[in-house]
Amino acid sequence: MDEMINVFQPSLGERELAAVAEVFAGNWIGRGRRTAEFEASFARHLGVGRDHVTSLNSCTEAAFLAVQLAGFGPGDEVVLPTVSFVGAANAIAACGARPVFCDVDPHTLNPTVADIEAVLTSRTKGVLILHYGGYPGDVARISALCARRRILLIEDAAIGVASRVDGRACGTFGDMGVWSFDHGKIVVTVDGGMLYVRDPELAARAPKLAFLGLEQRSGYDQAMRSRTRWWDFEVSSFSRRSVTNDVLAAVGSVQLSRxxxxxxxxxxxxxxxxxxxxxxxxxxxxxxxxxxxxxxxxxxxxxxxxxxxxxxxxxxxxxxxxxxxxxxxxxxxxxxxxxxxxxxxxxxxxxxxxxxxxxxxxxxxxxxxxxxxxxxxxxxxxxxxxxxxxxx
Incomplete structure (x- = not known):
């Protein structure tokens, strides 16, 4: 048999290795300057403000965080296409809300406005769509529908890192969007994700929720700011630790440039x-x-x-x-x-x-x-x- 041709495969090389070596040489491998640079570059790629994106350790964690920021809970229904990633449905179910599955176009495998409208009820609080295969689908009309019905829209743009409609990046049509950088995606950080949040107040909460409910800064940064008792902290929410680090961000910055x-x-x-x-x-x-x-x-x-x-x-x-x-x-x-x-x-x-x-x-x-x-x-x-x- 000839050598196997893979379905998905990353493209990593000397530039990515050099970026990792530079991080190692600097002796700071946690979340720091390079993570911030990666976030800023991705925000420019999307055409949104820097403060509206937060990098995370996976796209699934970004989906969980988006659902948390949305405030979905018991009694709420969130519509999503049945042709979707299990992490999206898990994020909805884990918060106590009910995933409501809608049909898709049989050939694009993306949901249409009619597919979503068919399952909306008075209990629908959100819609979470996927851009199947990286094809944008009916996102503009779905966004308009959600705005009209006052329903929050989350876009799973995990596989739509370069997808656009009339120049606008998929993932930014809704109230929130999430992307994946795992080993099988187009832009790879080995494992990682990104969250976009349109609302400035919710966007400001995202980095804290991603880091145990704490202000997202190192003890060293605290020392430079306060000069005293930099080990003290306050907890604003009971949250997980979902952040990424400078090693992965350095790889991501090179990948994004490619x-x-x-x-x-x-x-x-x-x-x-x-x-x-x-x-x-x-x-x-x-x-x-x-x-x-x-x-x-x-x-x-x-x-x-x-x-x-x-x-x-x-x-x-x-x-x-x-x-x-x-x-x-x-x-x-x-x-x-x-x-x-x-x-x-x-x-x-x-x-x-x-x-x-x-x-x-x-x-x-x-x-x-x-x-x-x-x-x-x-x-x-x-x-x-x-x-x-x-x-x-």
């Missing part, structure tokens, strides 16, 4: 897939982006008959191409207690397969993926238990 390069390469790969797979019998490519929409191209997905999707994934794996499906439907998870019927999501979950998509792919890798998909699909079509194109 983001245009990463997105450019991903766009090329997506175009190569589009040209190689469009028009193939029994296969559907992602829908084209609407005017004004910019994608992060985090995922590239195809849709095939549910009768052979799993077999196709196995065929590809055996020929050195790793594929997957994200995300398993949350309304099927017993722990959330949902009995929702969401036919479009069920349709998509049975047919969708993610192909390798990362900036480390060469043209030869992408061509190999295209050729192998076409070959494996053709073999399955010719099998006795074949299927019809109309099923896609």
């Amino acid at each position: 983001l245009p390069e990463f997105i450019g390469r991903r766009r090329v790969i997506a175009g190569r897939y589009d040209r190689g797979l469009s028009g193939v019998d029994g296969l559907r490519c992602p829908p084209p982006l609407p005017p004004g929409h910019e994608s992060s191209y985090y995922m590239y997905w195809i849709q095939v008959s549910p009768g052979i999707r799993d077999e196709l994934a196995r065929d590809l794996y055996e020929r050195g191409i790793y594929t997957t499906f994200r995300y398993p439907l949350l309304h099927r998870v017993a722990a959330y207690g949902s009995a929702a019927a969401l036919p479009n999501a069920e349709y998509a979950a049975a047919r969708t397969l993610l192909l390798p998509m990362h900036q480390g792919l060469t043209d030869a890798d992408a061509d190999r993926v295209v050729t192998t998909v076409r070959e494996c699909l053709g073999e399955r079509l010719r099998a006795p238990a074949g299927w019809r194109e109309a099923e896609v």
